[in-house]
Amino acid sequence: MNIVTLTINPALDKSAKIDHLVPEQKLKCKAIEFQAGGGGVNISRVLHTLGVNNNCMFTCGGDTGKTLKGLLQDEKLEITPISVEAWTRENLAVVDTKTDLQYRFGMPGHGLTATEIEVVKNTINKLVTDNSMFIMSGSIPDTMPSDFYIELINSLSAKNVKIIVDTSGEALKASLKKPVFLMKPNQGELAQLAGKDFLTKTEQEAFAMQLINNKHAEYVVVSLGARGAFLASQSGIFYQNTPSVKVKSTIGAGDSMVAGLVYAIAKGMPAQDILKWGVVCGVATTMTGGTNLASTENIHIVSELLDE
Secondary structure, three states, X not given: OOEEEEEOOOEEEEEEEEOOOOOOOOOXXXXXXXXXXXXXXXXXXXXXXXXXXXXXXXXXXXXHHHHHHHHHHHOOOEEEXXXXXXXXXXXXXXXXXXXXXXXXXXXXXXXXXXXXXXXHXXXXXXXXXXXXXXXXXXXXXXXXXXXXXXXXXXXXXXXXXXXXXXXXHXXXXXXXXXXXXXXOOEHHHHHHHOOOOXXXXXXXXXXXXXXXXXXXXXXXXXXXHHHOEEEEEOOEEEEXXXXXXXXXXXXXXXXXXXXXXXXXXXXXXXXXXXXXXXXHHHHHHHOXXXXXXXXXXXXXXXXXXXXX
């Protein structure tokens, strides 16, 4: 199956450690790492680890964009970079080794010009062929319309494409305008889609099934954080708990979950196994420090734990 991921708002992710977080002091950073980040980028990287061929499409600009592109080339990913004027944003994660607490600083992204948007659309129409799986993941810069993903879905309407959307905020709400194959909100995002601040377990299940029955999606996967996730489909509701592991960082865990879901879908697995592999990859990433994602070893460990 042809699999393409799109990251409109990627980031050069930097992580570091400090001995103690103290205000107004010069803090010496150590254990510096750089990773290519952003929703679709992370999904492509984990799919690559799982041995699934895919094309990672992303925007990149300036020196940060060149660095991000180089990191993906070093990992031997198949990439389709779209050059843009604005510099690719940077994110920073810092761990205070005294408290073992992690502090995450996310920078805003820049919008695309009208010309750049057309390049993105034309490139998508070349890469995303009939019977492809197309994953749009990550935030949309505030300066761009929240229904940008809907524009892209419309541009593919003539093709038979399994579309997966993983985003948040207004872009997530806008995604309900068109049916998709799979969406992956967390509990808070599911409540927002329902127009509420909070949903009980029963209400979560009912609203997820409402999305299925109203043809908004064939699969709705709801992340429950440390408690795992549940999947809603025409086959019903399935739950998957997480095994007990030492969590080092949650950066990229949601994206890794999507990669696991895509892996299982591409393999033609049933709903329960699709959910299992999503949780496997999400948990495997939390076992890795900094901005690193799921390793083959950690994926194997979590998979065995869930099979026990």
